Amino acid sequence: MLKKSQITSTAPIYEPFVASPRVLLFREISVWAQGLQILKDISLDIPEHCCFGLLGPSGAGKSTLLQCVNRLLDLQPGFRVSGSIHYKGADIMSKHIDADHLRTRIGTVFQQSSVFPTSIYENVLFGLKRVRGIPRAERADVVEKYLRQAHLWDELKDRLKRPATELSVGQQQRLCIARTIAMEPEILLMDEPTSALDARSTEAIERFILSVRNQCTVILVTHDLEQARRVTDRIACLCAGEEGGEILETGCCDAVFANGACRQVFQRIDEE
Amino acid sequence: MRGCFAVPEPTVDNKLMRRRRTFIDLATHTIAVVGGLLCLGIVTAVLGWIILRGAPHVDLHFFWEASRESGLAGGIRYQIAGTIILMLTTLAVAVPLSIGLALAATVYLPRGAARSALQGFLQLLNAMPSILFGIVGYLFFFHYLGWGKSWLAGGLVLGWMILPTVTISLIKSMEAIPLKQIHAAAGLGMRRGQIIRSIYLPQSVRGLFTGSFLGLARAAGETAPILFVATVFAGVSLPEGIRDSPVLALPYHIFVLAQDSLQAGAIENLWATAFVLVALVIGLSLTVLPFRLHNSNRRDHA
Amino acid sequence: MDSLLLKKRYRPDLWAVFSWAVLGLVLGVLVYTLATLVVQSLPAWREMGAGLLLKNDWFFRHGRFGAAGMVYGTIVVGLLALALALPLALGAAIWMAEYLAPRSRWGVKVLIESLAAVPSVVYGLLGVLILRRWMGEWLAPFGAWSGDTLLTGGVLLAIMILPTLTTLTEDALQNVSQRQRAAARGLGLTRGEVVWSVILRQAMPGVLAASLLGLGRALGETIAVYLVIGRMDNQLPERLFSGTALVQPAQTLTSKLGGSELYIALGDPVHWGAMMALCLILLGITGLCAGASLFLNRLWTTNS
Numbered sequence: 001m002l003k004k005s006q007i008t009s010t011a012p013i014y015e016p017f018v019a020s021p022r023v024l025l026f027r028e029i030s031v032w033a034q035g036l037q038i039l040k041d042i043s044l045d046i047p048e049h050c051c052f053g054l055l056g057p058s059g060a061g062k063s064t065l066l067q068c069v070n071r072l073l074d075l076q077p078g079f080r081v082s083g084s085i086h087y088k089g090a091d092i093m094s095k096h097i098d099a100d101h102l103r104t105r106i107g108t109v110f111q112q113s114s115v116f117p118t119s120i121y122e123n124v125l126f127g128l129k130r131v132r133g134i135p136r137a138e139r140a141d142v143v144e145k146y147l148r149q150a151h152l153w154d155e156l157k158d159r160l161k162r163p164a165t166e167l168s169v170g171q172q173q174r175l176c177i178a179r180t181i182a183m184e185p186e187i188l189l190m191d192e193p194t195s196a197l198d199a200r201s202t203e204a205i206e207r208f209i210l211s212v213r214n215q216c217t218v219i220l221v222t223h224d225l226e227q228a229r230r231v232t233d234r235i236a237c238l239c240a241g242e243e244g245g246e247i248l249e250t251g252c253c254d255a256v257f258a259n260g261a262c263r264q265v266f267q268r269i270d271e272e
Numbered sequence: 273m274r275g276c277f278a279v280p281e282p283t284v285d286n287k288l289m290r291r292r293r294t295f296i297d298l299a300t301h302t303i304a305v306v307g308g309l310l311c312l313g314i315v316t317a318v319l320g321w322i323i324l325r326g327a328p329h330v331d332l333h334f335f336w337e338a339s340r341e342s343g344l345a346g347g348i349r350y351q352i353a354g355t356i357i358l359m360l361t362t363l364a365v366a367v368p369l370s371i372g373l374a375l376a377a378t379v380y381l382p383r384g385a386a387r388s389a390l391q392g393f394l395q396l397l398n399a400m401p402s403i404l405f406g407i408v409g410y411l412f413f414f415h416y417l418g419w420g421k422s423w424l425a426g427g428l429v430l431g432w433m434i435l436p437t438v439t440i441s442l443i444k445s446m447e448a449i450p451l452k453q454i455h456a457a458a459g460l461g462m463r464r465g466q467i468i469r470s471i472y473l474p475q476s477v478r479g480l481f482t483g484s485f486l487g488l489a490r491a492a493g494e495t496a497p498i499l500f501v502a503t504v505f506a507g508v509s510l511p512e513g514i515r516d517s518p519v520l521a522l523p524y525h526i527f528v529l530a531q532d533s534l535q536a537g538a539i540e541n542l543w544a545t546a547f548v549l550v551a552l553v554i555g556l557s558l559t560v561l562p563f564r565l566h567n568s569n570r571r572d573h574a
Numbered sequence: 575m576d577s578l579l580l581k582k583r584y585r586p587d588l589w590a591v592f593s594w595a596v597l598g599l600v601l602g603v604l605v606y607t608l609a610t611l612v613v614q615s616l617p618a619w620r621e622m623g624a625g626l627l628l629k630n631d632w633f634f635r636h637g638r639f640g641a642a643g644m645v646y647g648t649i650v651v652g653l654l655a656l657a658l659a660l661p662l663a664l665g666a667a668i669w670m671a672e673y674l675a676p677r678s679r680w681g682v683k684v685l686i687e688s689l690a691a692v693p694s695v696v697y698g699l700l701g702v703l704i705l706r707r708w709m710g711e712w713l714a715p716f717g718a719w720s721g722d723t724l725l726t727g728g729v730l731l732a733i734m735i736l737p738t739l740t741t742l743t744e745d746a747l748q749n750v751s752q753r754q755r756a757a758a759r760g761l762g763l764t765r766g767e768v769v770w771s772v773i774l775r776q777a778m779p780g781v782l783a784a785s786l787l788g789l790g791r792a793l794g795e796t797i798a799v800y801l802v803i804g805r806m807d808n809q810l811p812e813r814l815f816s817g818t819a820l821v822q823p824a825q826t827l828t829s830k831l832g833g834s835e836l837y838i839a840l841g842d843p844v845h846w847g848a849m850m851a852l853c854l855i856l857l858g859i860t861g862l863c864a865g866a867s868l869f870l871n872r873l874w875t876t877n878s
Contacts, residue, residue, distance in 0.1 A: 307665015
């Protein structure tokens with residue numbers, strides 16, 4: 001465990017990054033699970049239209065932080081959260097927020113893909129049909145549009161009516177991505193989306209992330225340092241402190257990797 | 273607060289859709305709560321009635337005295353004795369047979385179709401109406417063997433009836449034994465019989481225990497199987513032989529009394545007997561509940 | 575060279591002998607049972623033919639055995655019980671699986687499962703002492719003479735199968751993996767929508783299997799039905815869906831078999847054959863339900 005005294009700088013470093021507005025502001029987020037503190041006083045500013053990476057060893061609390069944003073943490077018993085997350089001027093953690101509507105604006109791609117046991121076509125439309133409503137005439141176009149964006153159209157255009165469970169793991173994950181962006185979210189949370197995938201699927205998903213930054217902000221949790229270099233604009237490095245995960249450093253990749261404490265963390269990730 | 277997230281939506285009648293979705297959400301929650309509370313209400317009402325009407329009339333005398341005046345007065349001493357005799361016989365019949373069947377299903381039968389056929393057969397047997405067991409027993413013991421009503425016949429019929437329950441529980445615990453242990457034992461040179469004795473059987477005691485208690489709970493309360501082959505209403509205390517020795521039994525006692533339940537005294541005794549029977553059955557079931565829940569928890573984490 | 579390695583003495587595996595013997599015994603009993611039932615019922619089939627099933631004409635003293643009234647009674651009482659109990663059981667199962675916190679869910683589950691253990695004769699007692707009176711009062715304006723009606727039987731059976739049905743349905747709902755729920759909620763679906771679009775859709779085979787099992791149990795129940803159904807033969811209404819039949823006493827296959835007519839039938843091969851035929855019909859109906867339930871369960875667990 002890295003002790004606090006070893007950290008050279010505790011204040012987050014901001015570089016003037018194209019002066020884009022901040023879309024998501026974490027303020028002193030702390031999370032406890034059954035008495036044990038998992039995250040400690042996390043404060044982050046996430047700019048709009050960028051890909052923001054969260055790096056850190058396992059157990060640092062990255063996934064938990066992500067689940068705070070879309071309030072999926074509410075579904076699991078035993079968690080307590082303090083602090084606030086500001087989105088469009090409102091505090092997400094407040095009780096008055098309609099969490100279901102929030103999740104239509106903030107999409108999530110999980111580490112393990114879970115497609116619904118229906119056809120590929122229906123999977124893409126799953127959320128859209130029920131939450132927004134979409135006239136029959138537009139459906140085929142919508143499916144094509146989002147499958148193209150997820151780099152799946154060429155592979156699947158002939159078998160849209162086949163069950164989605166027939167697909168390979170990489171294809172299923174891309175299908176989940178298509179399903180999520182069909183909701184046109186403003187923020188896309190991705191929790192290690194490529195950790196279980198082969199190189200080809202990983203490459204396709206990374207191309208997708210690079211292209212989708214124009215439409216929404218991506219927060220990517222990853223283990224892979226090279227992936228962070230390729231895909232992200234800014235990263236934050238979390239380490240598992242004595243009292244839960246803490247942010248060590250934020251900034252663009254080079255600045256963070258130059259930080260000595262972060263380098264130690266990354267070395268440990270590499271060894272894992 | 274909600275307005276902060278209002279993004280201009282493409283479709284026109286979106287307000288309608290939102291209202292419909294909220295309605296579905298609310299309606300589902302309401303259906304669930306109403307269903308659950310009604311269910312709980314019925315459960316509590318049934319149990320409550322039995323306890324409230326039956327418990328006050330149960331005291332030590334009730335257990336110890338024999339019935340008098342055709343069940344209108346007195347206690348249920350020999351009914352309890354009869355039920356206990358039947359349960360013990362049932363256990364003695366069901367346990368060896370279950371062990372044999374469980375070993376067949378996990379060790380001796382070839383994998384695949386034969387094993388699933390046996391398991392399927394057990395599930396089907398479990399769903400059979402209990403009266404059919406009684407009638408077939410009647411056919412066999414009375415018609416074919418020429419016996420009169422006999423406690424042994426009752427035990428055999430009941431044992432046959434609870435066979436699936438005990439066997440399935442045993443099979444589950446045997447299948448939970450990790451294959452690595454079996455291979456390790458075989459690697460040491462142990463023969464199959466020795467492996468069974470030292471690994472399969474000791475580690476499935478819990479399954480045997482759970483299954484037996486559940487089966488006994490069912491056997492204690494069943495009337496239909498013993499109706500024709502084992503029980504009478506009065507005139508007997510303890511069985512004296514085998515062939516022509518009926519017994520009394522708690523469920524049959526209730527059954528007969530319920531058909532002529534006109535006198536007030538009988539009603540009191542009826543409730544009291546019902547309470548004793550229900551307490552026995554639920555007691556047996558609840559004893560093994562922690563073991564069953566523990567097993568299913570383990571399965572979920574696997 | 576270790577001589578023991580060479581010698582391969584034949585040692586019988588006693589456990590194998592025991593196990594195969596038990597297997598043989600069990601199969602033997604099964605075959606004997608079926609064969610006996612079929613053989614003993616032959617005189618009745620020969621005498622009545624299909625009329626045994628189809629004619630509404632049971633007068634054993636005159637040698638006529640048409641069991642249509644009983645078949646009707648059995649099926650109606652079973653379907654009635656299922657129709658009454660399934661919505662409640664499903665609602666309760668959804669409540670337990672989706673809305674309750676784990677600790678409360680455990681408490682409710684224990685309570686409901688203990689009720690599943692209550693013996694049928696106690697339900698019969700409740701039916702006789704309580705339900706029968708109530709039904710007699712409520713149904714009197716509809717033409718019922720007493721509380722011993724088909725409807726009473728259906729309601730009592732509904733209460734009887736409610737706990738088992740709830741437990742089995744809840745198990746089916748719980749079998750849908752948590753990841754599916756998280757994925758659907760992540761898209762912004764409300765809890766209610768997740769229940770209908772994801773949980774119920776995926777658990778449907780399991781729910782169906784549970785319903786069939788509950789139906790089978792209701793069809794095969796003897797003692798409770800015997801006590802409250804009135805045991806009146808030949809109650810087959812003219813129209814299939816008749817309201818009057820519900821408020822009249824009736825007879826089911828099980829209530830006939832549980833009665834004293836079995837003793838009376840002993841001397842007469844045709845009468846006895848008719849009783850055995852009733853057993854076979856009952857076996858067939860309940861076997862069908864159990865078999866279908868088993869088939870659905872196998873189908874469902876191999877797909878998930």
